[in-house]
Amino acid sequence: xxxxxxxxxxxxxxxxxxxxxxxxxxxxxxxxxxxxxxxxxxxxxxxxxxxxxxxxxxxxxxxxxxxxxxxxxxxxxxxxxxxxxxxxxxxxxxxxxxxxxxxxxxxxxxxxxxxxxxxxxxxxxxxxxxxxxxxxxxxxxxxxxxxxxxxxxxxxxxxxxxxxxxxxxxxxxxxxxxxxxxxxxxxxxxxxxxxxxxxxxxxxxxxxxxxxxxxxxxxxxxxxxxxxxxxxxxxxxxxxxxxxxxxxxxxxxxxxxxxxxxxxxxxxxxxxxxxxxxxxxxxxxxxxxxxxxxxxxxxxxxxxxxxxxxxxxxxxxxxxxxxxxxxxxxxxxxxxxxxxxxxxxxxxxxxxxxxxxxxxxxxxxxxxxxxxxxxxxxxxxxxxxxxxxxxxxxxxxxxxxxxxxxxxxxxxxxxxxxxxxxxxxxxxxxxxxxxxxxxxxxxxxxxxxxxxxxxxxxxxxxxxxxxxxxxxxxxxxxxxxxxxxxxxxxxxxxxxxxxxxxxxxxxxxxxxxxxxxxxxxxxxxxxxxxxxxxxxxxxxxxxxxxxxxxxxxxxxxxxxxxxxxxxxxxxxxxxxxxxxxxxxxxxxxxxxxxxxxxxxxxxxxxxxxxxxxxxxxxxxxxxxxxxxxxxxxxxxxxxxxxxxxxxxxxxxxxxxxxxxxxxxxxxxxxxxxxxxxxxxxxxxxxxxxxxxxxxxxxxxxxxxxxxxxxxxxxxxxxxxxxxxxxxxxxxxxxxxxxxxxxxxxxxxxxxxxxxxxxxxxxxxxxxxxxxxxxxxxxxxxxxxxxxxxxxxxxxxxxxxxxxxxxxxxxxxxxxxxxxxxxxxxxxxxxxxxxxxxxxxxxxxxxx
Numbered sequence: 001x002x003x004x005x006x007x008x009x010x011x012x013x014x015x016x017x018x019x020x021x022x023x024x025x026x027x028x029x030x031x032x033x034x035x036x037x038x039x040x041x042x043x044x045x046x047x048x049x050x051x052x053x054x055x056x057x058x059x060x061x062x063x064x065x066x067x068x069x070x071x072x073x074x075x076x077x078x079x080x081x082x083x084x085x086x087x088x089x090x091x092x093x094x095x096x097x098x099x100x101x102x103x104x105x106x107x108x109x110x111x112x113x114x115x116x117x118x119x120x121x122x123x124x125x126x127x128x129x130x131x132x133x134x135x136x137x138x139x140x141x142x143x144x145x146x147x148x149x150x151x152x153x154x155x156x157x158x159x160x161x162x163x164x165x166x167x168x169x170x171x172x173x174x175x176x177x178x179x180x181x182x183x184x185x186x187x188x189x190x191x192x193x194x195x196x197x198x199x200x201x202x203x204x205x206x207x208x209x210x211x212x213x214x215x216x217x218x219x220x221x222x223x224x225x226x227x228x229x230x231x232x233x234x235x236x237x238x239x240x241x242x243x244x245x246x247x248x249x250x251x252x253x254x255x256x257x258x259x260x261x262x263x264x265x266x267x268x269x270x271x272x273x274x275x276x277x278x279x280x281x282x283x284x285x286x287x288x289x290x291x292x293x294x295x296x297x298x299x300x301x302x303x304x305x306x307x308x309x310x311x312x313x314x315x316x317x318x319x320x321x322x323x324x325x326x327x328x329x330x331x332x333x334x335x336x337x338x339x340x341x342x343x344x345x346x347x348x349x350x351x352x353x354x355x356x357x358x359x360x361x362x363x364x365x366x367x368x369x370x371x372x373x374x375x376x377x378x379x380x381x382x383x384x385x386x387x388x389x390x391x392x393x394x395x396x397x398x399x400x401x402x403x404x405x406x407x408x409x410x411x412x413x414x415x416x417x418x419x420x421x422x423x424x425x426x427x428x429x430x431x432x433x434x435x436x437x438x439x440x441x442x443x444x445x446x447x448x449x450x451x452x453x454x455x456x457x458x459x460x461x462x463x464x465x466x467x468x469x470x471x472x473x474x475x476x477x478x479x480x481x482x483x484x485x486x487x488x489x490x491x492x493x494x495x496x497x498x499x500x501x502x503x504x505x506x507x508x509x510x511x512x513x514x515x516x517x518x519x520x521x522x523x524x525x526x527x528x529x530x531x532x533x534x535x536x537x538x539x540x541x542x543x544x545x546x547x548x549x550x551x552x553x554x555x556x557x558x559x560x561x562x563x564x565x566x567x568x569x570x571x572x573x574x575x576x577x578x579x580x581x582x583x584x585x586x587x588x589x590x591x592x593x594x595x596x597x598x599x600x601x602x603x604x605x606x607x608x609x610x611x612x613x614x615x616x617x618x619x620x621x622x623x624x625x626x627x628x629x630x631x632x633x634x635x636x637x638x639x640x641x642x643x644x645x646x647x648x649x650x651x652x653x654x655x656x657x658x659x660x661x662x663x664x665x666x667x668x669x670x671x672x673x674x675x676x677x678x679x680x681x682x683x684x685x686x687x688x689x690x691x692x693x694x695x696x697x698x699x700x701x702x703x704x705x706x707x708x709x710x711x712x713x714x715x716x717x718x719x720x721x722x723x724x725x726x727x728x729x730x731x732x733x734x735x736x737x738x739x740x741x742x743x744x745x746x747x748x749x750x751x752x753x754x755x756x757x758x759x760x761x762x763x764x765x766x767x768x769x770x771x772x773x774x775x776x777x778x779x780x781x782x783x784x785x786x787x788x789x790x791x792x793x794x795x796x797x798x799x800x801x802x803x804x805x806x807x808x809x810x811x812x813x814x815x816x817x818x819x820x821x822x823x824x825x826x827x828x829x830x831x832x833x834x835x836x837x838x839x840x841x842x843x844x845x846x847x
Contacts, residue, residue, distance in 0.1 A: 010164060011085070011126055013184050015392055015416055015497050016213050017248045024393065026295040027126075027215060027249020029064035029087065030057060030273065036260040043069040043260070050075060054082040056278060057255060061291030064126055066217065066251050070115045076122045085126035087217070087251070089170060090115045094131050099142040099150060112154045116161035125165065129217075130154040132170035133189060139175050152182040170217055173201075176208075182632070185209075185248065189218035193226075195237050202245050203442040206494040210544060211416050213248035220253035223270040223281065232286035239290040240297050246398050246495020250294075252287055296329060296397055301404045303380035305333040305396055305454070308373030310366055314387030315344040317501055321387050322353050330396035333383075336376055340369040346387075365471030366450075374457070374465055383454035390418065390499040398496035399454050402443075409488035410455035410480075412437055412448025413496030414544070417631065424642070425502040426634035428509050429546045431646035433516055433654060435500065436545035437492060445492040446484070446541035450476030452498045459483060467526070474519025481527050485719060509646065510653045517654035521661025525713070525728065529720035536585075546629050583616050584648060586655030593617065621647040683813070685754050686820055688829040692747025699751065700724055700739055702823050723756075729812030732763045732805055737816060751829065753820055757809035767805065771798055 011018045011025050018025040032053070034043035044050060044067075057065055065079075066087040079086055092111040098104040112130060119125045130151050139147050155167040171178055172189040186209040192198040205214055219238050221231045235252060242250040257272035259265070273284040307325055311318060325335045335356045339346050341363030350358045359376050361369065374382055383399060385391060395413070403411045414437060417429045428434065435449035453476060460466075463482045466475040480490060503509040524531045532538055582588055596610035625644030704725060707714055713728035715721075723736035735757045742750040759767070824831065 010123055011166060013213060016246060016495050018213060027064045028062050028291045028294055029066055029249060029251035030062050031218065031251060031254040032065040032067055034068050034260050035258060036265060042072060044075055047074055050078055054078060054084060057084060058082055060284065060288050070118055076119060076124050079124040084124065086124055087126050087129060088115065088119065089129040089132045094134050097138060097141055099146055108154060109157050112157045113161050116158045120162040127166035127168055128158050129187060130167060130169040133172050134175060136174035144177055148178050148180045151180040155182040185213040185215060187215045187217035190216060191219055193234055195241060198238060199241050202242065206245060207442050210414060210494060215248050216242045216250040218251055218253045220271045228282050231283045235283055236286050236290050239294060243295040244297055244401055246493060299401050299404055302331050302400065305381045305383050306377030306379030307333055307335045307383045308370060309337045309385060309387055310340055310369035310373065311337055311342060311346055311387040312340040312363065313342045313344045315346050315349055317388040318346060318349050320390050322356055324390045326353060326355050327393060328391065328396045329393050333396055334379060336373050338369045338373045340364065367466035367470045367475040368468045371465045374460055380457055381454055382457055382460060384450060385498055386451045388501040389451050392497050395496050395498060398493040402491045402493040403454065406491050408491035409459035409483050410453060411491040411493060412445055412453040413493050415449060415451050415498050415500035417502060418499040421501055422504045423634055423636055423639060425504045426631050427639050427642045428502040430628035430630055430643050432547050432650050433513050434545060434547055436543050438539050438541040438543050439492060440541040443491060445490040446539060447477060447480050448490055451500050459488060469522055470519055472515040472519065474523050477523060481530065510649060513650050513654040514657040517657025518661045520658045526715055580620055583620055585651045683817055685752060686817060687832040688751040688824045689832050690749045690751065690829045692749060694827050696739055696741040699827060703820055706819055706823060727816055730808050732760050733808040733812045734758045734760050735812050735816055755813050755816060757813045759805055763805050767801060
C-alpha cells in the first residue's frame with residue numbers, strides 16, 4: 001500500500017478553522033520557490049533536492065508549503081510521503097486588464113481548470129489560490145465587484161474540475177475591499193513590522209472575514225535590510241500574534257533565499273529561513289520554536305472558569321453540548337448544568353458525564369437558572385452557553401485570551417449554524433431577530449449574545465447578577481448594558497465560537513420571536529434610553545449577523561488613496577436602510593395598512609392606496625429575501641421566499657408581544673387608594689431643611705431601597721435621564737422623582753424633591769385612540785343627528801376617562817410623596833413650603 005492511499009481525507013472547513021478527519025488542522029507553513037528551471041524545465045528543484053528540502057521543512061515543524069506554480073505529480077507524491085500539504089497559487093495574467101479581454105479571462109479559466117485537473121483528488125493538496133495579489137490599480141480600473149465576481153467564477157471552475165477542493169485567493173492590504181463570496185477561506189499577505197499594528201490589523205481582518213477562516217498566507221522580513229536578530233524577533237511575535245488571535249494558520253515567506261523571479265535569480269533580498277545552500281539561519285530556529293508551541297501559546301493567566309449551561313427541556317441537543325464541553329483545550333475549568341425543572345431526559349443524559357456538576361431547581365426561568373449557576377460556581381470567571389450549542393475545542397482558550405489580555409469585564413464570541421441543521425434553520429439564520437454580536441470597534445463589543453459569553457465573577461456580583469424578571473431572553477442584553485453603565489467594557493474574540501442550532505420550524509421561530517418581544521417590553525421599561533418611541537432598540541455599534549436588519553440601497557465606497565496608490569485601501573460598506581423596515585412593522589400595519597383596508601370597504605376610491613400600502617410592505621420583504629445571505633450549501637429555490645415570509649411575520653409577532661408586555665403591565669404592589677396614607681391634596685414639590693449630615697444620594701438611596709422593598713416596579717437613572725427614579729404605579733400612571741440640594745450657611749442644606757406624574761403608554765394610546773375613533777365616527781355620520789349623537793356620547797366618555805387618568809396620577813403622586821415624607825422624618829429633616837410667591841420657605845406640620 002503506497003503512502004498516498006494511507007493518508008487521511010482531505011481538509012475541510014470547520015467554523016473559523018480547518019479539520020483533517022477527526023483532528024483540527026492548524027496551518028504552519030512556508031512558501032517554497034519558485035526556483036530557476038532545471039533539467040525538467042520546471043519551476044521546482046530536482047526531486048532529490050526537493051526531498052531534502054521537505055525533510056528540512058518537517059524539521060521546522062511546518063505541515064504546509066505554498067507554491068506559486070502548478071506542481072508536477074511527483075512533487076505531490078513526495079509531499080504526501082513527508083505528510084505535507086500544498087497551498088497552490090495558480091498563475092495567469094493578473095497584471096493585465098483581464099476583465100477587458102475575453103481572451104485573458106479564458107486564459108485564466110483554462111489555467112485554473114488545468115491546475116485542478118492535474119492535482120484533482122490528491123490528498124496532499126490543501127487548497128487552490130485562484131490568484132495572488134491582483135494589482136490595486138487593475139481592480140480600481142475594472143471595479144471591485146466585477147473582479148470579485150470573476151474570482152467567484154474561477155472558484156466554480158476549480159470545484160467543477162476537482163470536487164471537494166478548498167479555494168481561496170491571495171489578498172493583501174491594497175485590495176482589502178475585495179470580498180468574493182464563493183471562496184472557502186480568506187487569505188491575506190501582510191508585512192507589518194510593528195506588533196501592535198499587526199494585532200490591530202488582524203483583528204480588523206478577523207471581523208471582515210467572519211464567518212470564514214482567516215489565514216496569514218504570507219509574512220516575512222529581509223535579513224539583509226533588517227538583520228537576522230530583528231528578523232527572528234518579528235517572525236516570532238508575528239506567528240504568536242496570529243495564532244493567539246485565532247487565525248487558522250500562518251505561512252512564512254520563505255523557506256530559502258533561493259528565489260527565481262521575473263526571469264532572473266533574486267540576489268538583493270534574503271527572505272529565507274535558510275541560505276541558498278539550505279543552511280538554517282537563526283530565524284529557522286526562531287520559527288521552529290514558535291511552530292512547536294502553536295496554536296495554543298501560554299496565556300498571561302489562566303483563571304479557573306465555571307462553564308454554566310442553563311437547560312430547560314433541552315435533551316435533543318444536550319448530549320452534543322456536553323460532549324463538546326468536556327474536551328475543551330483549557331487547563332482549569334468546571335462544567336455546571338443547571339436543570340431549570342426539565343421534564344424530559346435531561347437528568348439521565350447529564351448522569352452520563354461525571355465531570356459535569358448537576359444542579360436542579362424548579363422551573364423559574366433563564367435568568368434565575370444562570371444566577372443559580374453563578375452561586376454554585378467556584379471559578380474566577382463564569383462562562384455561559386446554551387444546551388442547544390456545541391462549543392469549539394478552543395472556545396475557552398480564545399475567550400480567556402481576550403479577557404486577560406485586555407481591560408474588559410466580560411467577553412463574547414460568534415455563534416454559527418451547524419452544518420447538520422435543516423434548510424428551514426438556514427432560512428431562520430438569514431431572517432431577522434437571531435442572536436448577534438454588536439461591535440463598537442474591532443475589539444470592543446456593545447452586546448454579546450447569551451449563548452457565548454463570559455464574565456469575571458466580580459463583574460456579575462457587582463450589579464447583583466442577572467435580573468430574574470427575564471424568563472426566556474433579554475438577560476444578556478440587560479447585563480451588558482448594566483456593566484457598560486458602570487464604566488466597564490466588553491471584549492470579543494472571533495475565534496471563540498460555538499455552533500448554535502436555529503429553530504427548525506416556522507412555528508418554533510415565531511414562538512422564539514414572541515419571547516424576544518416580551519423581553520423587549522421589559523428592557524424598554526428598564527433601559528428606555530436604548531429604545532426609540534416605538535420600542536425598537538437603538539444600537540450604537542455595528543450589528544454582525546447573517547440577517548440583514550435593513551435593505552441595501554446604496555453602493556459601498558472604497559478609499560483608494562491618491563490616484564489609487566493607497567497601501568491600505570478600505571471599503572466603506574453602505575449601512576442597511578433600516579428606516580425602510582418601518583413599512584414592515586406592526587405599527588405601520590396598524591396605523592396605515594389596516595385603516596386603509598377598512599376605509600376602502602366604505603370609500604372604494606381608497607382601495608388603490610390600501611393595496612399600495614400592503615404592496616410596499618410585501619415588496620420590502622421580497623427584496624430582503626433576495627438579499628439574504630444564505631449558506632453556500634443551502635440554496636434551495638424556496639428558501640428565499642421563506643426568508644421573505646419570515647421578514648413579514650417576524651415584526652408583527654415580535655411587535656405584538658412587545659406591546660402586550662408594555663400595555664398590560666400590572667398595578668403596583670401597594671394599593672393606590674389605601675385610606676389614611678396620603679395627603680388630601682397632591683403636591684408637585686416637596687422641600688426639606690436639614691442641619692447637615694444628610695447627603696442627597698444617601699437620602700435618595702433610602703427612598704429607592706424602600707420602593708424596592710415594597711416591590712414597586714421602577715427605573716433608576718443610568719446617567720441618561722433627567723430624573724432620578726421613575727416609579728410605575730397602576731397600568732395607567734408613571735411618576736418621575738427628581739432631587740436637588742441647595743447648600744445654605746454652614747452645614748445646613750435645603751432638599752427639593754420634584755414629583756412629576758405622567759400617563760403611561762397604555763393611557764396615551766387608549767385616550768388618543770378613542771379620540772381618533774370618535775372623530776372618525778363623527779366624520780362618517782351622514783347627517784346632523786349622527787354627528788350630535790357621536791359628539792354627545794364620545795366627548796363625555798373621553799372627559800370621564802381623562803378624569804380617571806388624572807385621579808390615578810394623583811393617587812400615585814400621593815403614595816410616593818407619603819413615602820418620601822416618611823424617609824425625611826426618619827432622617828430628622830423639617831418639611832417646608834413656599835410662603836407666597838417669594839422664594840421663601842416656612843416650616844409646616846408633618847404629614
